[in-house]
Amino acid sequence: MLAHQRKEHGQAVDAAYAAQATGITRRDRLFASLAHARTAVGHANRGDRQAALRSLGFAEDLMGKADPEMPRPPWIAFYGYAELYALGTIVRHRLGDAAEAEAVSHRALAVLPDQFRRNRALATARLALAQLHQGDSEQACDTAAKVFDMMAGAPLPGRMRSLIGDFYRDLLTLAPDAAVAREPAPSSAVCYRAGAAGLLSAEAGEEPRLSDGPE
Numbered sequence: 001m002l003a004h005q006r007k008e009h010g011q012a013v014d015a016a017y018a019a020q021a022t023g024i025t026r027r028d029r030l031f032a033s034l035a036h037a038r039t040a041v042g043h044a045n046r047g048d049r050q051a052a053l054r055s056l057g058f059a060e061d062l063m064g065k066a067d068p069e070m071p072r073p074p075w076i077a078f079y080g081y082a083e084l085y086a087l088g089t090i091v092r093h094r095l096g097d098a099a100e101a102e103a104v105s106h107r108a109l110a111v112l113p114d115q116f117r118r119n120r121a122l123a124t125a126r127l128a129l130a131q132l133h134q135g136d137s138e139q140a141c142d143t144a145a146k147v148f149d150m151m152a153g154a155p156l157p158g159r160m161r162s163l164i165g166d167f168y169r170d171l172l173t174l175a176p177d178a179a180v181a182r183e184p185a186p187s188s189a190v191c192y193r194a195g196a197a198g199l200l201s202a203e204a205g206e207e208p209r210l211s212d213g214p215e
Contacts, residue, residue, distance in 0.1 A: 125160060
């Protein structure tokens, strides 16, 4: 995880492969699924499409075969289908598969309870990015605005600020002449709220963990 945050993608892949070789991943398919999912993110960051999708497929297959009744340490409770789909969204986004990233984002939102407010907001921000990268800037702004609604005025955590900052920058790059980028219409209010909040200087490179508990 630290290697991912430092953008040391080669080391991140090496660490993920090392995790796959540990005893616990050989005994428990849930841990193996997590190791393969993180390997997929590392490969995607390096631009290795085939390896990324292969690792993501392994992660999904292993998740489906994991024993939900097996005793596990409390820290692994964050990892389930919502987190797997979150990592899958990252993989697809990094590979440039915007339509697939949108589909996986919807799957993440479908399994996240409403009380997981921050987690749903993170998934929604990823969904907005995926829609934007398919050329639907107005729909993307509508989706991004929901992030602020979900947070209900609470300060945005660093990961979320980073995602909204990415969204705003990409909007100005991909749709500079779009009305939603130029005028403060209701559907594009998020763009101006993002700029006003200084999100373009937010820290980058943090990976979302979508299943860390209700907030």
